[in-house]
Amino acid sequence: MSEDTCASDCNRNASNVAFIGVGQMGARMVKNLISKGEKVKVFDSVPQAASSVQGVTICNSPEEAAKDAAFVFTMLPNGHIVKDTLLGEKGIMKGIKKNALFIDSSTIEPQQSQELGKIAKENGFRFLDAPVSGGVTGAEAGTLTFMVGGEDGDAEEVKPILLKMGKNVFKCGGTGTGQIAKLCNNLILAITMIGTCESLNMGVKLGMDPKLLTNIINVSTGRSWSSDTYNPVPGVMPNVPSSNHYKGGFGVPLIAKDLALAESAALSVGAPLPLGAISHQLYRTLIANGFSDKDFAVVYEFLKGQK
Amino acid sequence: MSEDTCASDCNRNASNVAFIGVGQMGARMVKNLISKGEKVKVFDSVPQAASSVQGVTICNSPEEAAKDAAFVFTMLPNGHIVKDTLLGEKGIMKGIKKNALFIDSSTIEPQQSQELGKIAKENGFRFLDAPVSGGVTGAEAGTLTFMVGGEDGDAEEVKPILLKMGKNVFKCGGTGTGQIAKLCNNLILAITMIGTCESLNMGVKLGMDPKLLTNIINVSTGRSWSSDTYNPVPGVMPNVPSSNHYKGGFGVPLIAKDLALAESAALSVGAPLPLGAISHQLYRTLIANGFSDKDFAVVYEFLKGQK
Amino acid sequence: MSEDTCASDCNRNASNVAFIGVGQMGARMVKNLISKGEKVKVFDSVPQAASSVQGVTICNSPEEAAKDAAFVFTMLPNGHIVKDTLLGEKGIMKGIKKNALFIDSSTIEPQQSQELGKIAKENGFRFLDAPVSGGVTGAEAGTLTFMVGGEDGDAEEVKPILLKMGKNVFKCGGTGTGQIAKLCNNLILAITMIGTCESLNMGVKLGMDPKLLTNIINVSTGRSWSSDTYNPVPGVMPNVPSSNHYKGGFGVPLIAKDLALAESAALSVGAPLPLGAISHQLYRTLIANGFSDKDFAVVYEFLKGQK
Amino acid sequence: MSEDTCASDCNRNASNVAFIGVGQMGARMVKNLISKGEKVKVFDSVPQAASSVQGVTICNSPEEAAKDAAFVFTMLPNGHIVKDTLLGEKGIMKGIKKNALFIDSSTIEPQQSQELGKIAKENGFRFLDAPVSGGVTGAEAGTLTFMVGGEDGDAEEVKPILLKMGKNVFKCGGTGTGQIAKLCNNLILAITMIGTCESLNMGVKLGMDPKLLTNIINVSTGRSWSSDTYNPVPGVMPNVPSSNHYKGGFGVPLIAKDLALAESAALSVGAPLPLGAISHQLYRTLIANGFSDKDFAVVYEFLKGQK
Known part of the structure; x- marks a missing residue:
């Protein structure tokens, strides 16, 4: 990537990726995003987790992280927590822009993903389920496999960002098929x-x-x-x-x-x-x-x- | 292999491979031996099985097949049948030459292989267990994997013949380790x-x-x-x-x-x-x-x- | 029970048992209640099921069945259906009297029973989970075992009615322990x-x-x-x-x-x-x-x- | 049992029960035989095991124990040991009387029992498999269940002795059915x-x-x-x-x-x-x-x- 495209590209990325949940997996995924030129706002319910990630903007809530983001990622322990993070007080839904893309990389029940997809549709933003395979090693090395469920166009749009964290992106079908x-x-x-x-x-x-x-x-x-x-x-x-x-x-x-x-x-x-x-x-x-x-x-x- | 070594090699092989048990697997293995220049004497307790294999010498007993053979193969349903084929009336032991190599490619209990190895030692011939992986398809295509247990020198000696039926030969250790x-x-x-x-x-x-x-x-x-x-x-x-x-x-x-x-x-x-x-x-x-x-x-x- | 207490007792029972769900199990349980002197109002989402039970009053909704009942029983396929039957349009909650006893004999998740118990408390009636063992044969013969979770006093109160359908009643502990x-x-x-x-x-x-x-x-x-x-x-x-x-x-x-x-x-x-x-x-x-x-x-x- | 029948009965028993294998189970079984009037010769490959049993005659080999016995019991860890104890040097077969009854109470493979039965027949004595249920507690209390395979008449003959060690004797069928x-x-x-x-x-x-x-x-x-x-x-x-x-x-x-x-x-x-x-x-x-x-x-x- 040449210097000037980088400039425009970096502008595009400037402050438009949000990443909520920076534990063992999330922190390593964000590190790869940062090292490959993305600017990322993060939130984690454990403040130390967020503060241990270098080069990011730390936010005080999912709402704050999601504000202005074109891509909002979640990487969380289970579907109930994802739902709370979306719908709770100061949750993602409070901050997310119209038409923004919410990508859940957590492993949760397919039915829960479908429910999230429905909520997204009803509230004017877009949703992809994009769980990963490859574990901590793959997250560290940036070689994760993403399995993506949702609209094809949405998957194409986020693919360049996913490829900064992984090496394979599979479009699996409709919402929930990634899970x-x-x-x-x-x-x-x-x-x-x-x-x-x-x-x-x-x-x-x-x-x-x-x-x-x-x-x-x-x-x-x-x-x-x-x-x-x-x-x-x-x-x-x-x-x-x-x-x-x-x-x-x-x-x-x-x-x-x-x-x-x-x-x-x-x-x-x-x-x-x-x-x-x-x-x-x-x-x-x-x-x-x-x-x-x-x-x-x-x-x-x-x-x-x-x- | 050059033309003249082939000539001497073919002479070497002339009538010195015995193959007992030509069912689904054995028949295909023998076919590959024949097509690659070996001469093979076969025996099967089902006469039609033996007679369906082209280009071989059909024998009336394991004893007869084993006579003069440098390499005696068995490919049989279980360890009891292998043992009977070795020790029974008109069995291999009646015909096998001093120092000949008895190779059992059947899948049997490791302990049974060890027992066969002991019998071989006590009776002046040599034994290898050499079961295969790859199934009927691999037998047909000549791409079997042989897993060989016994003496290293014996395994080396039979390896060129095994490679006419398969593409991998693994020496696994002492007698029984092939199984x-x-x-x-x-x-x-x-x-x-x-x-x-x-x-x-x-x-x-x-x-x-x-x-x-x-x-x-x-x-x-x-x-x-x-x-x-x-x-x-x-x-x-x-x-x-x-x-x-x-x-x-x-x-x-x-x-x-x-x-x-x-x-x-x-x-x-x-x-x-x-x-x-x-x-x-x-x-x-x-x-x-x-x-x-x-x-x-x-x-x-x-x-x-x-x- | 003497004749005159019977009279007062029968009066007590007159029209104060509701039974919702008269499939294979429920129909047989109601038959025993009827034959032992209870008067029962029933509802089933399949009208033929309700109409096949002799001697009962057939209602058009759970709400109608529950109205005036001191004891409201449910015997339904799963917890979601029980919850719908309670909370849905024309559901039990619309009709149930203050302080009435709602007894769920369905087999459902213990957590779901606990949720029902909480709803009951918040809405001024009482709840017991009382699933049964003994199957269709036990229901027919009136020899079911009831496993009851909830308040001891409530369990005592309904016990005489349960014993018309079964021969054992076990008080297991708090709400959900029956399940x-x-x-x-x-x-x-x-x-x-x-x-x-x-x-x-x-x-x-x-x-x-x-x-x-x-x-x-x-x-x-x-x-x-x-x-x-x-x-x-x-x-x-x-x-x-x-x-x-x-x-x-x-x-x-x-x-x-x-x-x-x-x-x-x-x-x-x-x-x-x-x-x-x-x-x-x-x-x-x-x-x-x-x-x-x-x-x-x-x-x-x-x-x-x-x- | 009256005094005089006891006398004759004790004479009958005098030295005619052999019991080979007095571990956890066997020792307790013998104790019951002794306390109920039987005279027992025992052998165990662990000398201390034999010497810990009170009131018995300790023998130096299965052969010695079996000599003169009308009933020879074995209670051993597995079928191979039972077979060795029967056929080995100084084994039961060396000592057992014509027509004596050999009862194996060990738990072994049914096929092994059948093999023992065949050996017995060929060598002029009789065989029953009679494994037990009830464990150490049942052996101690004399409440074992015996499951007996073999000839009905043989089972009847040994039944009074078995009932000194247990409370149930089931005749299951031919040889091996006890197992x-x-x-x-x-x-x-x-x-x-x-x-x-x-x-x-x-x-x-x-x-x-x-x-x-x-x-x-x-x-x-x-x-x-x-x-x-x-x-x-x-x-x-x-x-x-x-x-x-x-x-x-x-x-x-x-x-x-x-x-x-x-x-x-x-x-x-x-x-x-x-x-x-x-x-x-x-x-x-x-x-x-x-x-x-x-x-x-x-x-x-x-x-x-x-x-």
């Missing part, structure tokens, strides 16, 4: 990760070297992202949580939350999830047994045993 | 396939297009061989069983058998297999409900419902 | 029934006579209501659905509904339900495969196979 | 216990008193031996392991062993065990996480969480 795609993906992710943990634990206990076994699986029919990119056995791959005491990464309570959302969505259409349901309960059992602060690959350690 | 690697792989395969079926069924029922959803998953953390190479939804990929009424492919009873073997191996070392166990039972339930002649991806249809 | 007890019971019921089906199917396939096996289990540690009172194998007991082609009884969709409610309640407090979750999915799979109109013991037939 | 009945019972037991733990844990976390909840369940459709006789919640019942830190009782590894045997038997006839399989894996997970020395009701504590 559906996200839940479908994470359902497989949980199941495949647990399956990979079961298999590698069995192999190691039967005397196989986990690296060799992984190499074989990775060129065979058992290969998956869980074996070739995020291997759950300590020492098989560097720079993944399993090789760092399962610290960081995709926390057990978060995958449990996504599985609960998937079950709820599946129930609404009568789709059975036998492995999904038992995977969910396995993660609930891990939570009950003290694994809440670990990466979701810690199932390996749980199955291996503590001795 | 362990195979079971570990297929355990993940079954779990991941069912998980992929659950997810895609849920997504489709929620209104997503299965091709679009598959495309998203295939570049996201839910990707696996089951989604990107062997997709279980009819019409998403051509040339896979799901797009042909789940005909052919990897039959439900075969994956159920592998899961039973995996559970047995896991039990011997106290490794829990929560998803493996429920996957096994799901396939047993499919068998009880009339899906025995279908590819293992038919779980999609089972979960979707028959109406 | 909790019901869900806890039905969670065990589903799991135990499926376990009993698995066991008896295995035993029969291994050559045991199901009656003999049942007799043994019924005096051993495996005994339960599912084996000694509601045996799932055709022919073992007379007068249970399994001996009548699994017709009538406790339908598959109803137990599936209760398991969904149990999972939702468990999730709210982080209680893992591994067997509960897989039982739920098993019933969802039965629904997908055409067993929706069968008694929940039909799992036996499903596991046995259709051939 | 089948035992496995069928314990399969339900494991599933029902886990279901009861899930339910009570959920109820308690939702605020219910466990005693009240248990009382309700025990008169409702969720009742079972696991809730009314062996309740898993500490403090609900006295004198059960849950009220004594899950000490004693029916150990986790033992129920896991029975579930493995049940799965193996079910597999042989293609009977699906979805809840049985996941229950087995749950117990394997408990073993991996340090619960091996606890009663099988400890699932309650595992689901509740360690905090």
